[in-house]
Amino acid sequence: MSFFDESNVAKAKEILARYPRPKSAILPLAHLAQDQNGWLSPEAMEQIADLTGTTPADVLGTCSFYTMLKRRPCGKFVVSVCTNVTCLVTGGPEVLDHLEARYASEPDVTVEEVECLAACDGAPALQVNYEFHERVSPSSAVEIVEGYRSGTRRARTVSGATVA
Amino acid sequence: MTETRIVTKRLRDRPDDSWTIDGALASGAYEQLRAVLAKGDTADVQEQVKLSGLRGRGGAGFPTAQKWSFLPPDSFPRYLVVNADEGEPSTFKDRMLLERDPHQLVEGIAISSYSVKCNVAYVYVRGEFALGYERLARAIDDARAKGFLGRDILGSGFDCDIVVHRGAGAYICGEETALLESLEGSQGMPRIRPPFPAIEGLYAKPTVVNNVETLSTVPHIVRMGGEEYAKLGVNRSTGTRIFSVSGHVNQPGNYEVELGMTFRDLLYGLAGGVRENRKIKFFIPGGASSQWLTGSDEHLDAPLDMDFVQQTFGVMLGSGAIMVYDETVDPVLIAWRLAKFFAHESCGKCTPCREGTGWIEKVLYRMSHGLGRPADLDLLVDVGGNISPGVVNAPFVQTTICPLGPSAVSCIASLNKFFRDEVLERLRNDAGAHA
Ligand SMILES: Cc1cc2nc3c(=O)[nH]c(=O)nc-3n(C[C@H](O)[C@H](O)[C@H](O)COP(=O)(O)O)c2cc1C
Ligand code: SF4
Numbered sequence: 119m120s121f122f123d124e125s126n127v128a129k130a131k132e133i134l135a136r137y138p139r140p141k142s143a144i145l146p147l148a149h150l151a152q153d154q155n156g157w158l159s160p161e162a163m164e165q166i167a168d169l170t171g172t173t174p175a176d177v178l179g180t181c182s183f184y185t186m187l188k189r190r191p192c193g194k195f196v197v198s199v200c201t202n203v204t205c206l207v208t209g210g211p212e213v214l215d216h217l218e219a220r221y222a223s224e225p226d227v228t229v230e231e232v233e234c235l236a237a238c239d240g241a242p243a244l245q246v247n248y249e250f251h252e253r254v255s256p257s258s259a260v261e262i263v264e265g266y267r268s269g270t271r272r273a274r275t276v277s278g279a280t281v282a
Numbered sequence: 283m284t285e286t287r288i289v290t291k292r293l294r295d296r297p298d299d300s301w302t303i304d305g306a307l308a309s310g311a312y313e314q315l316r317a318v319l320a321k322g323d324t325a326d327v328q329e330q331v332k333l334s335g336l337r338g339r340g341g342a343g344f345p346t347a348q349k350w351s352f353l354p355p356d357s358f359p360r361y362l363v364v365n366a367d368e369g370e371p372s373t374f375k376d377r378m379l380l381e382r383d384p385h386q387l388v389e390g391i392a393i394s395s396y397s398v399k400c401n402v403a404y405v406y407v408r409g410e411f412a413l414g415y416e417r418l419a420r421a422i423d424d425a426r427a428k429g430f431l432g433r434d435i436l437g438s439g440f441d442c443d444i445v446v447h448r449g450a451g452a453y454i455c456g457e458e459t460a461l462l463e464s465l466e467g468s469q470g471m472p473r474i475r476p477p478f479p480a481i482e483g484l485y486a487k488p489t490v491v492n493n494v495e496t497l498s499t500v501p502h503i504v505r506m507g508g509e510e511y512a513k514l515g516v517n518r519s520t521g522t523r524i525f526s527v528s529g530h531v532n533q534p535g536n537y538e539v540e541l542g543m544t545f546r547d548l549l550y551g552l553a554g555g556v557r558e559n560r561k562i563k564f565f566i567p568g569g570a571s572s573q574w575l576t577g578s579d580e581h582l583d584a585p586l587d588m589d590f591v592q593q594t595f596g597v598m599l600g601s602g603a604i605m606v607y608d609e610t611v612d613p614v615l616i617a618w619r620l621a622k623f624f625a626h627e628s629c630g631k632c633t634p635c636r637e638g639t640g641w642i643e644k645v646l647y648r649m650s651h652g653l654g655r656p657a658d659l660d661l662l663v664d665v666g667g668n669i670s671p672g673v674v675n676a677p678f679v680q681t682t683i684c685p686l687g688p689s690a691v692s693c694i695a696s697l698n699k700f701f702r703d704e705v706l707e708r709l710r711n712d713a714g715a716h717a
Contacts, residue, residue, distance in 0.1 A: 136445045138485060141467035145450050149409075170467065183469040184450035186409045198410070202371045203570070203619050204528045207611055233453065233623055234371035234570075235410060238528035238605075239535045248412035276413065277378035278535060 121165035126154055130169055140170040144180050148187050157188040185232075193228035195266050197221075198245045199259075202234035209255065210242035216256035217263070227263060240275060249274040283543075283551025286514065286522050288502050289495060290538040293382040301417050303424035306385035312430050314501040315389050318396060319438035327397035331500065333508025335520035340365050340456075340493030341569065341601045343588045350398050352480035353488045360488040362395050362403040363479075364497060365461060366418075369408060369453040370569035371623060373603040375524040375536050376494040380407065380414030383498070384421035388444065390497035392431060393504060395442045398490055402443055406461050409449040419446050453627040457684050458491040460629065471629045472684035495524060495602075516542030519587045523599070527553040529606035530560070539586070545575070546582040549606060560608040564700060567591065568600025570620050571689030574613075574696035596695075613701050614708075617693040618646035624690035635687035638669035642690060654709040663698055666691035674698060 122130055133146045144166060151162035163177040170177070181187045188196075199205075199214040214231055221227040237243035240252025244259060251262050252275045265272040292300045292309045299305030306312075318327055332347035353360060364387070368376040379387060391403045407415045422444050426432045433441050447465055449455050455464045459473035462484050483489020499521065503511045512520045519541040525548060528534045532554030539548060545567070549555070556562055562577030573596055575581040584591060588599045607616065625639040642665055649658050663674050670688035672678035674695045680688060697705060 139466065142447075142465060144467040145464070146448060148450065149448055172467075180468055181450075184409070184452050186451035201619070202623060203566075203616055204372050204605060206615070206619050207529065207607065232410075233626065234369065234373075236368050236374040236377040236408075238372045238374050238526065238603075241528060241534070245410065248410055250413070274413075277374065277381045 121151065121161050123154060126150055134169060141172055143170050144172070144177055145184070148181050152187065156194065157191045193226045195227045195263060196247055197227060197229045197263055198232040198235070199229065200233065200235045200237070200241070200243050201231055204234070204238040205242040208241040213242055213244065213254055213256050213259050217259055220260055221263070226267065237275075237277075239278065251275060283547050285538050285552065286540045287538050288522050289379070289386070289498050290524060290536065292386060293378070301382050301384055301421070303385065303421070303428065306383070311385045312389050312425070314504040315392050315430060316436060318393050318504055319436050319440060322438070324397050324399060327393060327504065330503055330508035331397070334503040334511040335515070335518060336496065336499060336503060336511070337519070337588065338493055339495035339499070339523060339602065341370065341571070343599070346492065346496055349480070349492070350490055352478070353398060353490065354481065357488050358399070359402070360398065360400045361484045361490070362391065362398060362400045363462065363465065363484055363489055363491045364391060364403060364405040364494060365456060365458065365491055366405050366407040366411070366414070366494045367449055367456040367461060368494070369456050370571065370601040370603060371620070372526060372528050372566070372605045373569050373601040374526045375602060377411055377414055378536055379494050379498050380411060380418055384418040385425065386498045386501065387418070387494055388421050388425050388431070390500040391444055392435070392442050393500050394492070394497055396440055401441050402445065404465060404484065405444060405446045406455070406465055407446055407448055409451050415446060415448055422446065454629045454686060457686065460684070461491065462489065469629070471631045474683055514540050516585060516587050518589055523586070523602050525586070526603045527606065528603070529565070530557050530608040530611070531555065531606050532557055542585050542587060544583050544585055545604075548586065549582070549604070556606065556608050560610070563607050563609045563611055564613060565607060566605045568598040569603040570623060571685070571692060572600050573597045573692045574700065576700055612650065613697060614646065614650040614705060617697050618643070618650040620693045621646045621690065624686065628686060628690070632682040632687060634669045635682050635690070638665055638687070639690045641665050642694065649705070649709065652712050652715070654712045656706070656709050656713050658709055659698060659702065659705050662694045666694040
């Protein structure tokens with residue numbers, strides 16, 4: 119049984135072909151697995167080990183180092199709020215507290231505190247599923263997350279400008 | 283006061299389509315690659331880069347041509363690895379270059395690869411940069427379709443391809459040897475040098491690691507000629523750099539300026555000065571790893587010159603990030619948040635960094651939350667000295683594998699230098715309050 123679905127099996131092959139050593143494909147395959155299932159399960163790691171000629175322990179060893187790889191199921195919407203120094207003085211921690219309280223018992227939304235997102239000209243900043251939203255407030259942040267949940271997503275931002 | 287837009291010209295001139303192949307081609311993209319391949323002289327590119335005086339824009343400011351010259355002449359394959367892991371707090375220029383001018387980077391990579399005789403380049407893009415990854419991958423596909431990448435580029439016989447690799451959330455992977463470990467599928471822990479990457483880098487092959495902005499500058503050096511480029515700037519800080527200005531300025535943003543401009547002109551002339559006409563209490567001139575400067579005339583009137591600020595004030599221009607704080611800001615709180623960052627991001631390979639950064643964070647936490655003790659500042663200086671002798675009191679000696687450990691001590695050195703009396707008084711008051 120393959121963990122990856124059919125189209126991802128083809129993608130995995132294409133990823134492996136990029137590198138002279140298959141072990142290099144661990145991170146890209148972990149991203150692929152997470153895109154497919156929302157998190158990095160033990161089954162996914164076993165399959166990645168198979169594909170890269172490593173052991174599940176090697177894959178776990180590598181993946182456990184990286185904060186984006188979720189080794190537990192998490193919400194469909196991952197909300198990453200920056201509280202590093204520029205966001206700290208522009209209201210990031212208040213946004214984080216508000217979102218954490220608001221979504222404490224809503225399993226489809228995972229709120230996490232993250233380090234600098236490289237969006238300091240639009241501080242305070244957050245990402246929803248790695249799409250940037252800048253100059254947020256506690257209330258606008260909730261509106262943004264609700265936009266994702268209802269499928270009427272708010273515009274994301276490109277560095278220094280906003281796009282749909 | 284004006285910007286000197288070279289690397290940011292296309293993305294400023296064509297905000298709607300600078301990142302597309304059509305927008306890029308309509309504004310001169312790949313013309314320099316074409317010219318270089320037509321000329322067929324790999325040594326000439328290196329010569330121009332040498333004459334330009336270009337120094338790395340990733341943080342360390344190492345001369346780019348010199349780095350390339352360390353590759354052993356007869357050892358193949360060799361790799362160019364592009365550092366797009368931008369994670370230094372308050373730096374946001376490479377993200378802009380990836381999202382809004384990926385073709386400029388692709389052209390820079392192709393020209394540089396040709397010059398150093400490499401046929402495969404890897405770009406390590408910070409995991410959180412989903413849009414930057416998407417646009418760069420798209421740019422590479424479009425460039426390949428037009429014959430600017432792939433086999434026998436523009437009939438020159440030169441083959442070059444680019445692989446984009448996504449990181450997964452670890453600041454330390456911006457350190458070049460940790461980046462190589464990560465690219466090889468391991469935990470991103472820095473390597474002990476020697477061997478240096480130029481001799482044994484990716485897959486133990488000769489490797490050059492360069493920053494996004496560094497390589498994005500290369501096509502312009504070819505276009506202008508190295509000597510012309512070197513006329514911009516000041517002393518050994520030639521050309522322009524993009525400064526990411528954030529914090530309490532009225533217009534935070536990325537500004538590309540000729541080196542040699544003063545901090546005052548950048549912060550007041552371009553970034554609009556401080557909100558509500560307040561004063562600058564202090565600013566951090568080169569990313570979180572740098573020591574700090576204050577709002578004094580001596581500091582504000584200093585030039586953006588990498589060597590001058592290092593030699594005169596012991597600070598660095600580093601990654602080109604400038605964070606500005608007005609009088610309302612508590613420097614101890616900023617120091618604590620920086621310490622928390624470094625404690626979180628320490629890879630744990632060296633004991634002094636692994637243990638020391640956590641300890642510093644705890645002490646700064648209590649100091650910034652009204653629970654400090656009178657001896658805490660000296661305790662910090664002592665712990666900092668154990669991570670990295672000399673950050674607080676020269677001479678500096680690096681005893682850790684990478685510079686992250688010493689970077690974590692920068693905020694302590696700065697607190698002690700500029701705010702010692704203020705901090706000590708407050709610690710005495712805090713101790714009195716809960717005695
Ligand atoms: C902890 C740490 C983090 C770093 N992060 C980055 C980074 O995100 N981007 C970058 O280009 N360089 C970063 N560097 C510097 C790189 O090690 C390296 O010097 C640089 O990529 C070389 O490219 P350049 O010569 O073109 O500047 C970092 C260094 C350290 C010690
Ligand atoms: S100094 Fe810190 S981050 Fe750098 S290698 Fe040592 S433990 Fe890792």
